[in-house]
Amino acid sequence: xxxxxxxxxxxxxxxxxxxxxxxxxxxxxxxxxxxxxxxxxxxxxxxxxxxxxxxxxxxxxxxxxxxxxxxxxx
Numbered sequence: 001x002x003x004x005x006x007x008x009x010x011x012x013x014x015x016x017x018x019x020x021x022x023x024x025x026x027x028x029x030x031x032x033x034x035x036x037x038x039x040x041x042x043x044x045x046x047x048x049x050x051x052x053x054x055x056x057x058x059x060x061x062x063x064x065x066x067x068x069x070x071x072x073x074x
Contacts, residue, residue, distance in 0.1 A: 006055045010044035014066045022070030025063050029074075 010028040013019075019026050028044050030051025035042075043050055063072060 004056070006053050007059065008051045009054050009059075010041060010051050012059070012062060014062070015069065016073075019073040020071060023068055024071050024073045025066050025069045026073045027059070 008030045010030040011026075012028070013026040016024050016026050028041055030044050031047035032039075032044050035045060039045075063069075
């Protein structure tokens, strides 16, 4: 069984109003295989560079401690 206690992230933004309804906490993971046409963050595609590891607990605390958000965009 796998144990997942961290994520490899590209970036987080504590407050944005352009990535969904209301004021959002945005999370981008590093190592995306989808390679969507017109992707807004193609720098996030690499699985070996450009990101950083963050524990799930630390990420949850970032979201919980953000003020005035109405949701999370991943």
